[in-house]
Amino acid sequence: MPVVEAQDLHRTYRTSTGTLRRKWMDVEAVRGVTFGIERGELFGLLGPNGAGKTTTIKMLITLLLPTSGTARVLGYDVVKDPREVRKRIGYVFGGERGVYERLSGYDNLRYFAELYGVPPKEIRPRIESLLELVGLKGREQERTEGYSRGMKQRLHIARGLLHDPPVVFLDEPTIGLDPVGARELRATIASLADAGKTILLTTHYMFEADALCDRIAVITRGEIVAEGTPADLKRTVAAGTVVEVEVFGVPDGLVERVRDLEGVTSVSVEEREQAQVLLVQTPTDVELTHTILGTLDGANVGRISRREPTLEDAYVALVSGE
Amino acid sequence: MKALRLLAVGWYYQFKMISRSPFEGIGQVLYPLFFATVAFFIFRASESPRTLLYAALGSAVMGMWSATSTTAGNAMQRERWHGTLESLVATPPHFGLVLLPITLAMATIGIYCLVATLALGRFVFGIDLTVEHPLVFALAIVAAVTSFGALGFLFAVSFVRFRAAWALGNLFEYPVWLIGGFLVPLVLLPEWVRPISWVLAPTWGMSAIREAALGGSPLPDLLLCLALGGVYVGLGLAMLERVLGAARKRGALSLS
């Protein structure tokens, strides 16, 4: 039985504009998300900003009510039994805020340990071992207002693990961290998975999902567009080629024209210093280079090359809705 | 038992945090002292039988009330600013057990005001601060702080939809000063006002403190004060269910 189950989750927001004459609009942030996470899995929810990752995770951790659909964590319904769910999950989110700045790291943990009902005798040893785990030992008596972003992030993780939850939800935990800090954090997350915890990780970093996750669901515009192991996803694009065309300035309509060419799987544009690069995906046996160049009539073209697709290309193809 | 420990630990850390903010603290303690000074001058110049100790006690409790009324309504908003509101809601305990310690801690700051006002009275105006029943006096103060915190809890829950929650809280500062029997005996107020005074815990907290200091029967007032505090918490808890449910539905927990 899956430890975390989401069944056709929907979430619509009501937003308004204007003050005197309010106009109400419905925004569908999540439109029918379904997936399951097995015990001990490190599951990644991968998607660009605004895809609905945070909304989905908030529904699972009982902070947000779904507009429709159901979700269960360890068998407990997130809407009907929020308390039971909260006792068994840890929630870690990225960013600067979320800790009490005027308290020390230790005090922050002590306070939340009480909130999570950690038995009094276990509080001190648990905090000590968590500080070791996240590498904050020796800094725990300082006020968190003096912590770097990375340190705050690590404190978040320690806090999420205080009650030794079997399921941990991580919402973009490495966002805004420097590369070294991020790498250390990923190592910590991997070790949590090794310790047998079930983890849901949301991220927009493709390489992060690739490196850490057992399985990935790609989400864009509120829907899951692909699901599988990193290897599965790579396979969807393995049969194909990417033609890279360097252009200086992308004329209007060019992307659409190339996309309309027969045999083209997807087109996207990447900014690289002074130029833009047109990335055109085609199946391997199709030779389209000349045709593509034909449509570029009038545009300033630089280098052209062909290469194997990467998981990044798969991701881009998926999220740009091709 | 677990709930009590949660309240205590929560109160301790919240109080620690608030105490560490010098400007907030200075402003909160200083402002009522100005009013206390005016009260001291007025009662010193007056011909009435009400003593300066009466004025000192009344002003001191005015300060205690300010500490709560000007901050408690903003409790949830404060947690939002810290970015901790969601983390707090995501914890297993009933949110009331998390919010109540916050407003209790805010009310406890009122003790700084009390001490400052009494010190002002003693060292600047030379008022004799002998108290008839010191132990009950101390208990009365604790009861007052607790019930102020409870009323603050009700404010915090009621004002959560208002962006300018702090302005609403300030709105309750002067009126309670006026009708709480701090410097103005209830008999001087119009009759229709008195029932309102009677349902306010501050009125009974003040009365208990005064009776304990000047010699009287503080216990009934003290108990009534605590009972009213209990009523406020009950009302607050009932409202909290609806407020949080609505917030989870609207997705408003992290709106900043």
Place this chain on the structure above:
Amino acid sequence: MTSLRIFAIGGLISYRALFYWLTFWIFVPSLVVAPVFQILLFAYIGRSAELQSDEFYVVGNAIQYAAIPALFAMSQLVAGEKFQNTLGAILVSPAPRLPLFFGRAVPVVANSVFVAAFALTAGSLILGIDIPLTSIPALALVIVVAAVSCTGLGLINAALGLRIRENAVLSNAIFGFLLIFTGANIPLSELPDWMRAVSEVIPFTHSIQAARELADGAALGSVIDLVGAELLLAGAYLSAGYLLLRFLEGQGRRHATLERS
């Protein structure tokens, strides 16, 4: 002519731009409800202490409360410009300083006048105080002069607000200070000598005295010296505020502190 336009239009626009925060829910409690309660509070304290009449407290507090807009609105104006980083832009504009700043002072004065007038009227109605109709024009004059005088103090406060972080604490402290020293609630004869000396040189003291006499039916002529004293103080505070603002502006340019928040 340009100076006049800068004065009027600049003032009006800045008022609207920077008072966006002054919503209904903040305006009504703090400028309409609170002063009436302050009046009632002290009137009843006066009854409790058997000191002075209701009228004493109504007049005193109605005028003293005008300090709130003078202090807070003016601070918000100057600080608001700083936060929106428009202060730097304005200060480097070629517009002459004097009409520019005083243009901003006018809405604040108007705000203060409204608060005092409303509080006085409401307080009198609620507590049943008779103010002779003939005194009203003179009272209006006294209130306007008092408002100008305190706005000057507000300008100084706002200038200081450019340098200190928690300006609200200072504003509250000044408000409390005025509560004590202006005789709004304490008869001046009850204050020790040194405090009385201070009373003489701060806004409101003379106006409150004048207003009390006018409310008792005195003629304008008999209080004209008090009004004159307040007017002199108004000039002094406005000038001091303006000079302080220029000085700190110069400092700000030298030490790049203008945009610091």
